[in-house]
Amino acid sequence: MNLPPLVQAFVLHFGEMGSRWGINRTVGQIYALLYVSPEPLCADQIVEALGISRSNVSMSLRELQGWDLVVLKHLPDDRRDFFTTPDDVWQILRTLAEERKKREIDPTLSVLREILMQQPGNENERFAQQRMAEMHGLIERLTNWYDDVKRLETDRLATLLSLGSKVTKLLETKDKIVSIGRKKPRSGET
Amino acid sequence: MNLPPLVQAFVLHFGEMGSRWGINRTVGQIYALLYVSPEPLCADQIVEALGISRSNVSMSLRELQGWDLVVLKHLPDDRRDFFTTPDDVWQILRTLAEERKKREIDPTLSVLREILMQQPGNENERFAQQRMAEMHGLIERLTNWYDDVKRLETDRLATLLSLGSKVTKLLETKDKIVSIGRKKPRSGET
DNA sequence: TAGGAGTTTCAGAAATTTTTGAAACTTCAG
DNA sequence: CTGAAGTTTCAAAAATTTCTGAAACTCCTA
Numbered sequence: 001m002n003l004p005p006l007v008q009a010f011v012l013h014f015g016e017m018g019s020r021w022g023i024n025r026t027v028g029q030i031y032a033l034l035y036v037s038p039e040p041l042c043a044d045q046i047v048e049a050l051g052i053s054r055s056n057v058s059m060s061l062r063e064l065q066g067w068d069l070v071v072l073k074h075l076p077d078d079r080r081d082f083f084t085t086p087d088d089v090w091q092i093l094r095t096l097a098e099e100r101k102k103r104e105i106d107p108t109l110s111v112l113r114e115i116l117m118q119q120p121g122n123e124n125e126r127f128a129q130q131r132m133a134e135m136h137g138l139i140e141r142l143t144n145w146y147d148d149v150k151r152l153e154t155d156r157l158a159t160l161l162s163l164g165s166k167v168t169k170l171l172e173t174k175d176k177i178v179s180i181g182r183k184k185p186r187s188g189e190t
Numbered sequence: 191m192n193l194p195p196l197v198q199a200f201v202l203h204f205g206e207m208g209s210r211w212g213i214n215r216t217v218g219q220i221y222a223l224l225y226v227s228p229e230p231l232c233a234d235q236i237v238e239a240l241g242i243s244r245s246n247v248s249m250s251l252r253e254l255q256g257w258d259l260v261v262l263k264h265l266p267d268d269r270r271d272f273f274t275t276p277d278d279v280w281q282i283l284r285t286l287a288e289e290r291k292k293r294e295i296d297p298t299l300s301v302l303r304e305i306l307m308q309q310p311g312n313e314n315e316r317f318a319q320q321r322m323a324e325m326h327g328l329i330e331r332l333t334n335w336y337d338d339v340k341r342l343e344t345d346r347l348a349t350l351l352s353l354g355s356k357v358t359k360l361l362e363t364k365d366k367i368v369s370i371g372r373k374k375p376r377s378g379e380t
Numbered sequence: 381t382a383g384g385a386g387t388t389t390c391a392g393a394a395a396t397t398t399t400t401g402a403a404a405c406t407t408c409a410g
Numbered sequence: 411c412t413g414a415a416g417t418t419t420c421a422a423a424a425a426t427t428t429c430t431g432a433a434a435c436t437c438c439t440a
Contacts, residue, residue, distance in 0.1 A: 010305060038314060052430090160357055245417095269407075
């Protein structure tokens with residue numbers, strides 16, 4: 001591996017974390033390298049920089065493309081593929097969230113739905129189904145929230161993030177204002 | 191494996207998903223089994239139910255305890271350990287989020303901070319650092335949001351989830367009201 | 381359409397992770 | 411103190427994942 005020390009530290013870290021993130025070391029390293037490279041890189045430059053086999057680079061790039069984490073560029077009069085990551089980190093975040101949901105959540109949601117359709121055969125199965133229903137309910141709430149929020153433009157999303165828990169206070173304020181507008185409703189109403 | 195079919199489907203699914211979630215198959219299966227069991231189970235019951243070795247169960251339970259995903263129970267006059275999962279799915283969600291943050295985010299955040307302290311040696315390093323700063327900024331925003339929101343009581347959190355993107359609209363409404371209030375300070379409220 | 385530069389595929393090698401059984405350890409009743 | 415019941419540890423076997431080099435393929439140029 002032949003990289004500026006600062007970049008190397010970053011690349012190695014992404015390699016190590018790879019396994020915890022459900023991608024493999026090489027994929028992590030390649031992603032990190034592309035992320036911090038000022039120019040798009042072609043496969044051979046990656047081979048050179050990371051000191052891994054050509055075929056490994058090829059497969060890993062394919063994997064990254066599958067995740068939509070990598071963008072293909074072409075230079076004029078050069079038929080090699082060059083790769084970068086998208087510039088906008090918010091866009092990267094969205095992609096990552098979408099892909100992880102697809103791989104890590106959706107299959108479970110659909111298995112749960114399937115199992116919940118079945119008739120329980122005995123008391124234990126009935127209990128198990130009850131638990132699965134709770135899990136299903138929670139996951140559905142979370143994914144509904146996500147599906148809603150992901151449509152926001154970036155600056156709105158940023159606003160929502162900075163607000164954080166203050167949102168609930170805001171909500172109370174609004175309720176108060178609205179209720180004043182409605183002319184003194186009796187307290188203790190829903 | 192000797193389980194009611196409905197439970198077995200659930201357990202097998204968690205086993206398969208395990209690798210995508212960064213835990214291993216056995217750990218996933220044991221967790222799933224405990225999650226849907228009406229009573230706490232001891233190690234041997236798990237061996238029996240899943241058909242895996244005693245030692246594997248022992249190590250996997252230890253792992254689950256490390257994640258705080260499992261609760262230890264004792265029956266009177268029985269020195270075996272019995273295990274369950276917490277009842278409240280929201281609590282499970284919190285634990286999961288906390289642990290994943292600790293393992294998947296925090297190390298990266300601290301590596302980024304460290305690298306960002308260093309002096310770039312050349313133009314490429316400067317660029318790389320710039321990119322890392324963007325990543326760092328985004329992750330910090332997200333974790334600040336998380337740290338804030340995780341303190342909410344469950345029903346508030348649920349409210350916040352149902353609101354979703356409507357929050358930003360709410361915010362506009364409030365701004366409008368406030369600005370009207372400022373332009374016509376007649377009604378003199380804060 | 382032959383040659384060659386570049387890319388992808390794939391079977392097996394290498395590395396890593398998971399699982400096991402046997403041995404060591406712990407705890408407590410007798 | 412002894413032994414039995416239960417639990418944990420650990421080295422090695424089994425399974426899985428990752429990586430490689432060689433061969434196959436693609437596409438362009440001449």
